[in-house]
Amino acid sequence: FAKLTYNVVYDETGLKRVLTKDEYPRANATLLTLVRNKELKAIVHTIRQIENTWNHNFHYPYTFIGDEEFTQEFKDTVRRHCSGEVHFEIIPPEIWNKPSDIDPEKEKAGIQKLIENGVQYAGLESYHNMCRFNSGWFYRLEGLKKFKWYWRFEPNTDYYCSIDYDIFKFMEDNDKTYGFTISLYDDPLTVETLWPVTLDFVKKNPQYVHPNGAFRWLTDSVQNPEYTKLANGYSTCHFWSNFEIANMDFYRGEAYSRWFDALEAAGGFYYERWGDAPVHSVGVALFEDKSKIHWFRDIGYHHSPYKSIPNSDKCTAPEDSGYFAPEDVHRQNCLPNWIKYEM
Numbered sequence: 001f002a003k004l005t006y007n008v009v010y011d012e013t014g015l016k017r018v019l020t021k022d023e024y025p026r027a028n029a030t031l032l033t034l035v036r037n038k039e040l041k042a043i044v045h046t047i048r049q050i051e052n053t054w055n056h057n058f059h060y061p062y063t064f065i066g067d068e069e070f071t072q073e074f075k076d077t078v079r080r081h082c083s084g085e086v087h088f089e090i091i092p093p094e095i096w097n098k099p100s101d102i103d104p105e106k107e108k109a110g111i112q113k114l115i116e117n118g119v120q121y122a123g124l125e126s127y128h129n130m131c132r133f134n135s136g137w138f139y140r141l142e143g144l145k146k147f148k149w150y151w152r153f154e155p156n157t158d159y160y161c162s163i164d165y166d167i168f169k170f171m172e173d174n175d176k177t178y179g180f181t182i183s184l185y186d187d188p189l190t191v192e193t194l195w196p197v198t199l200d201f202v203k204k205n206p207q208y209v210h211p212n213g214a215f216r217w218l219t220d221s222v223q224n225p226e227y228t229k230l231a232n233g234y235s236t237c238h239f240w241s242n243f244e245i246a247n248m249d250f251y252r253g254e255a256y257s258r259w260f261d262a263l264e265a266a267g268g269f270y271y272e273r274w275g276d277a278p279v280h281s282v283g284v285a286l287f288e289d290k291s292k293i294h295w296f297r298d299i300g301y302h303h304s305p306y307k308s309i310p311n312s313d314k315c316t317a318p319e320d321s322g323y324f325a326p327e328d329v330h331r332q333n334c335l336p337n338w339i340k341y342e343m
C-alpha cells in the first residue's frame with residue numbers, strides 16, 4: 001500500500017516543510033471516545049500517546065462522548081492535550097437508556113445465567129447500554145453526523161509506534177472500510193443467539209450478504225470448537241473494537257442499519273451481553289468485501305490484558321508483563337485465522 005505522508009510539501013528550493021494545522025486539508029474524520037469524568041487521567045494518558053505518535057502531525061479533531069455532562073475540569077484538561085479541535089457530545093437519555101420493550105423477566109433470567117457463569121460486567125446495566133450504544137448508535141449522534149471516518153480510542157490504552165502517514169487518508173485512498181489491530185475470540189455465552197438472529201435476518205434479506213465476505217473467519221471451529229458450538233455456529237472471532245478505524249457510512253448504510261434493527265428487536269444487548277466488537281465484526285465481515293478490512297500491523301497497541309507490538313524501530317514498548325500465560329494468549333487470539341482464511 002502506498003503510505004503517503006500527505007502533510008509534507010517541498011518548496012521551490014526543494015526544502016521540506018510540514019503543513020501547519022491551518023494549511024493541512026484533513027479527511028472528514030474524528031478521533032472519538034466514549035468516556036466518563038472519572039476517567040480524566042486515564043484518557044489524558046492515551047491522548048498524549050496518540051498525539052506523540054501520530055496526531056501532532058495532522059491535528060485531527062477529537063469528539064468526547066458522554067452519557068452525562070462533562071465537568072469544566074474535564075473539558076479544560078483534555079483541551080490542553082489535544083492538538084486538533086475538541087468537541088463534546090452528550091448522549092440523549094432516550095438513546096443511552098435501556099429501551100422500554102426489554103422484558104424484565106427475560107432480562108433477569110438471562111443476566112442470572114451470565115452471572116452464574118462468571119461473565120464480567122453481566123449485572124452492570126450501564127455496560128449493556130455502552131455495548132448497544134457503541135454497536136449501533138454513536139454514528140447517529142447529532143455531532144457525529146458531519147463525520148465520515150472515526151478512530152475510536154479508550155482510556156488507559158497505549159500506542160507504541162510512531163506513524164508518519166495520515167491514517168484516515170490511507171483508508172480513503174485504499175478504499176478501506178474498517179481497520180483493526182487485534183482479533184480475539186469472545187466468551188460464547190455473551191453472544192449465544194447473535195448468530196441465529198443474524199442467520200434469520202440473512203435468510204430474509206440475502207441481498208445484503210457480500211459475496212466476498214469473511215465467512216470462514218466467522219464460522220471456523222478448529223481452534224476453539226466448543227466456542228463455535230456454544231455460540232451456535234459463530235466462531236466468536238471479532239476485531240477488538242476498543243481500537244478501530246472505520247467509515248461510519250458503512251454503519252449508516254441499509255444492510256447494517258436493517259440488521260441492527262433486527263438485533264435490537266431480538267434484545268440480545270440486555271438478555272445476553274452482546275458486545276459492540278462482535279456486532280461490528282459480524283456486520284463488516286458479512287456485509288462488506290473482506291478486502292476492505294485492513295489489519296494495521298504497524299500500529300503498536302495495548303488494551304489490558306493484550307498487546308500487539310510490531311517488531312520495528314518505530315516502536316517503543318515496555319517489556320511484556322507476562323501476566324497471561326502464553327497458551328491463554330494463543331487460545332484467545334483469532335488473528336491466525338484471519339491471516340489463514342481471509343487475507
Ligand code: GDP
Pocket residue numbers: 033034035036039065066067068126127130153154155242
Ligand atoms: P472493557 O474494555 O470491556 O473492559 O470496558 P470499559 O470499561 O473500558 O468500557 C469501554 C468504553 O466505554 C470505555 O471507553 C469506557 O470509558 C466507556 N464506558 C463504559 N461504561 C460507560 C458509562 O457508563 N458511561 C460512559 N460515558 N462511558 C462508559
Ligand code: MN
Pocket residue numbers: 154242303
Ligand atoms: Mn476498555
